[in-house]
Amino acid sequence: MEAKFQIFLVLIAALAGTAWLAKRISIAPAILLLLAGIALAFVPGMPSIQLPPDVVLLGVLPPLIYSASVAMSWREFRANLRIITLLAVGCVIFTACLVATATHYLIGLPWSVGFLLGAIVAPPDVVAPLAIARKLGLPRRMLVVLEGEGLANDATTLILYRFAVVAITTGAFSMSKAAGTFVAILACELVFGLAIGWLSLRMRHRARDPQVEITLSLLTPYVAYLIPEHFGGSGIIATVACGLYISWNGPLLISAATRLQGIFFWDLVIYLVEGLLFLLTGFQMRALIEKSKAFPFADIMLATVLVTVVIIVARFVWVYAAIYVPRWLSADLRKRDPAPNWQWTFVIAFTGVRGAVSLAAALALPFTLVSNEGFPSRDLILFVSFNIILITLVGFGLCLPIVVKWLGVTKIGREEYIAEHEAELATRREALATALARLDAMTDDRELSDEVVKLLRARHESRSNQLPGELDPDVDVSAVGIDLVRELIKAERKFIHAQLRDGKITDESRRRIERDLDLEEAGLTNREFRRIPL
Missing domain, CATH: 1.20.1530.20 (Na+/H+ antiporter like fold)
Structure with a gap:
């Protein structure tokens, strides 16, 4: 054995x-x-x-x-x-x-x-x-x-x-x-x-x-x-x-x-x-x-x-x-x-x-x-x-x-991916708009405080503003922007661990913050364009 x-x-x-x-x-x-x-x-x-x-x-x-x-x-x-x-x-x-x-x-x-x-x-x-x-x-x-x-x-x-x-x-x-x-x-x-x-x-x-x-x-x-x-x-x-x-x-x-x-x-x-x-x-x-x-x-x-x-x-x-x-x-x-x-x-x-x-x-x-x-x-x-x-x-x-x-053949694949990504961005914007419309309806039907409505609206508007614009098919796709985001996340991690060592936060707090960073870093893969050889 x-x-x-x-x-x-x-x-x-x-x-x-x-x-x-x-x-x-x-x-x-x-x-x-x-x-x-x-x-x-x-x-x-x-x-x-x-x-x-x-x-x-x-x-x-x-x-x-x-x-x-x-x-x-x-x-x-x-x-x-x-x-x-x-x-x-x-x-x-x-x-x-x-x-x-x-x-x-x-x-x-x-x-x-x-x-x-x-x-x-x-x-x-x-x-x-x-x-x-x-x-x-x-x-x-x-x-x-x-x-x-x-x-x-x-x-x-x-x-x-x-x-x-x-x-x-x-x-x-x-x-x-x-x-x-x-x-x-x-x-x-x-x-x-x-x-x-x-x-x-x-x-x-x-x-x-x-x-x-x-x-x-x-x-x-x-x-x-x-x-x-x-x-x-x-x-x-x-x-x-x-x-x-x-x-x-x-x-x-x-x-x-x-x-x-x-x-x-x-x-x-x-x-x-x-x-x-x-x-x-x-x-x-x-x-x-x-x-x-x-x-x-x-x-x-x-x-x-x-x-x-x-x-x-x-x-x-x-x-x-x-x-x-x-x-x-x-x-x-x-x-x-x-x-x-x-x-x-x-x-x-x-x-x-x-x-x-x-x-x-x-x-x-x-x-x-x-x-x-x-x-x-x-x-x-x-x-x-x-x-x-x-x-x-x-x-x-x-x-x-x-x-x-x-x-x-990859040229066709690249054009398809550009069109697919643009349709995805449009769907994301429309989904966020649907959620905001639902928030307006909920505000009319329920007694929600102005502070709660303001926070919820700000959350969806922030997500909408984070969406990139349309892609130019003639521009080569690059991973530079994604790499910069990963570098910024890495800096956050170092700061969090420094705060933990100094006793300013607990391990439970560190894990909760790290989970959010992990999800954000994992989500970069979904937003990262594949590099298609021409």
């Missing part, structure tokens, strides 16, 4: 150090974490660490999917539901079928094994590409499509994966039965996820205690995920539906204290979960190399190169078809939602990074069939899946900023 705890501390230290380095050299943390995991796996004396598939599928996936769903706008998700569905369902099935065809005819894999391999490597990851895309300042709709696809495509993959495993292990498969089961799973999980979201919000609203509410929020994704998974579903669609319901209905039911504490809690949870996941994924390289010795090196590399080329080509073909073909066929759609430019489409197709879900699905393959024979090509599937994760994450992850800059 002591040795395992020491390894855990090493992983935490590697996570912190790698994330710090990634920020300094402006590289997506997932890339460096994967490479750091591979490097640590070959350190002399470092024990082999196996990544149990249940840890990913049952322990890690629910909170990751739930937090991303809650952060997503239901309105924007619904507005892009057609393209998200085409990518999350259609592209996964198309890729799996293309991989099965290529591996069957070119390297001789059985159809069922080829389809299983295709189902495993078909879904792009949601974590790494989005982290890169947000940093690059891509257009909002592009981010919504990528995130929506990443949330839903894992469900398609896991359902196809289970169909393929059953077909291989039992030797029986019915296409009509599988299609009916697929539709039934999606419908049932949608209803179940919405029900869990409704129940979770009501329980949290009745609790009225931030600690209890945050604990319930941590349990929610596991309830939404594990129950459908136990009955043969994927659990992912239910978790996504639950998160989207809470995202849309939560603001009026969740208290301010819970929101403030919950944001920091969930940020830390996701930071640790994602970081450790990529580190442990890299750790699997050592065990996979040992297992791959049963196959000729040339066969492994041929399979890796073939499948990598197929999934890249399949994504480009499907993305372009999914975006342009419906508009060619429907004049109404073409008028209502004009086709984006080719640069926009190219970036969507280029972000086909595979992640830990693919590796977890490969690791979860059974070792034997019903007849007690070994599972066909299990180690080959494992090694090819890991190689594809490594190639797409490192290769595409490093090239994506270059491609985005070359295509000039």
